[in-house]
Amino acid sequence: MQFTLEKTDNQTSARAGEIITDHGKIPTPVFMPVGTVGSVKGIHVKDLEEEVKAHIILGNTYHLYLRPGLDVLKQAGGLHRFNGWNRPILTDSGGFQVFSLSDKRKLSHEGAEFRSHLDGSKHMFTPENVVDIQRVIGADIIMAFDECPPGDSDFKYAFQSMELTHKWLKRGIERFDSTDPVYDYSQTFFPIVQGGSFPELRRKSAEYIASFNREGNAIGGLAVGEPEEVMYEMVEVVNDILPEDKPRYLMGVGNPVNILEAISRGVDMFDCVMPTRNGRNGMLFTSRGIINIKNEKWKADFSPIDPDGHCSFDTLYSKSYLRHLFVSREMLGPQIASIHNLSFYLWLVTEARRQIQNDTFAAWKDGMVKQLARRL
């Protein structure tokens, strides 16, 4: 993997760059749609390419490991071949899901023992086997195994958790560096900064992570219940330390405002289930504000879903029709809303990139942030 930092904004810490992988280029800042079990929910691969214009998607190691499982993924020749997506894929480490989804997890220095939320079967994730699993999935970007403490963790817990994550990181890197890709393309490994809501821990963690000088670095354990201002502060603290010439990935964030605020603080990569999950529930993000399409007020509104929209559905269909689909519980409603939201997210980061390159990002961002949070 290669990263080129093309431009840093003259008023903020926002950056424009480009990542090159064996599956293609990724302009940054970038948003990665979440493809939990291999599919971005409700979206055909060709629409992900042509309508959403996604450059890279994310897969969840925890889910893919349990289903379809490594045997199937290996026989398929990896996730790209399995799901028909030929552009880059990043996989998380499974840690977040082990702590949020599985039953009866038991944490030790060795790793995390857990029971599948599907059938109760017993499994163990370790910093080493999580690398092996992601090698088999065939991710272009592999994430370190980390513990993600809750947003309201106290100092002691956040500290111990960070220490554990650091020890796990060393073992993960050793495993990654001593193994080869399973398929015929290269893979890279990103470590993850932890440290809860404590600037001194975040600083310490960022320094430790930076010391490994990997091809990219991630910030984890944010957007997990802490106030937004704390999240932004942690991002600033960490990005002051993480190397400038490597991409920075803020995991699991966020709404459109969060993304612009994090871009202005030097973040390059994002993922979040919000555009698809909220889309399935009828919430549309637009550059003019948020629409609850199920609302009665759209019943006879025949204006386009989003006149400024960036996928073909935005102007093909009216708000009235999309509302009708939701009210009638037609699956096409969630499908259209998911594509709309993702295409909006991809537009947002692409436009941010353009503004950064033109040195107009700061003013543009301030205007957008006001609009994005409005309720239409």
Next chain:
Amino acid sequence: MQFTLEKTDNQTSARAGEIITDHGKIPTPVFMPVGTVGSVKGIHVKDLEEEVKAHIILGNTYHLYLRPGLDVLKQAGGLHRFNGWNRPILTDSGGFQVFSLSDKRKLSHEGAEFRSHLDGSKHMFTPENVVDIQRVIGADIIMAFDECPPGDSDFKYAFQSMELTHKWLKRGIERFDSTDPVYDYSQTFFPIVQGGSFPELRRKSAEYIASFNREGNAIGGLAVGEPEEVMYEMVEVVNDILPEDKPRYLMGVGNPVNILEAISRGVDMFDCVMPTRNGRNGMLFTSRGIINIKNEKWKADFSPIDPDGHCSFDTLYSKSYLRHLFVSREMLGPQIASIHNLSFYLWLVTEARRQIQNDTFAAWKDGMVKQLARRL
């Protein structure tokens, strides 16, 4: 509307023709995907055009009347504008749903009083207002209001029901012929043959329907529980009488074998929820037989969904991946299966047309019928 009978098969009664409407041409035999409330479930309009290659879709008057309702549809400029589908649309009369879905229906000579299955509200369908409603929906082809008796109805009931349907037909035609289209394109009106499973009633009904010399004629009240052989016999009896130079539409039929058997007996138009409904449940129709994609046997089968398939998904994805989507309850599974099944149905009628034009239909049909019913 115009119909040109291009060719009649030399060994069977199968026909190839073409219908011309103000929304475009429809080669026959044709299959019409069902778009219940305006959307063909789970399928984007562009995929209906490009992947399924549908020429015409069907909308359900009962559903559209209740939701979004006539006010919205009229303001939208009709269903084509509302749902983004610019090719022809046929609407049923709502009769079938009144008798199968609604609560507390009360039949009289005047029409059918019923309560909405959605909110219990009281409504009345008459032969006249059902024409008015379909005018507002903006269907290219409008169906007469009929009573559809169950497949096991006795002679007396089938006779009385047929008489009622005939009286209603006269009133429907009077209303249609004395009113104009609501929008800027022409609409046509098809009467419906009834008569249960009794050849003498079917004959009588077909003669009555033929006497109106409308631009097309339909056969209703079949595939409602009677044995398949009875259905085929009724189709033969009726098609001996219905005019040759008008398209014949067999309502609500059926599986791929039913369709080929009916084509060979002179039917030109079909609709059925089977390809989408069964697709959503993981049943795939292919030219080699039927696949239950949820079956364990496909778990590690990386061959294409359908190597002979006619939509891009058939070869993009493996059976293993589609099974994974179904087992994981990902909505993309039903989406892909629905498109596959509809594209197969459209291929089947298109290929039947080609075989008819080449005078090779009979042998081809006999071979296909054997294959289609197999379980893979």
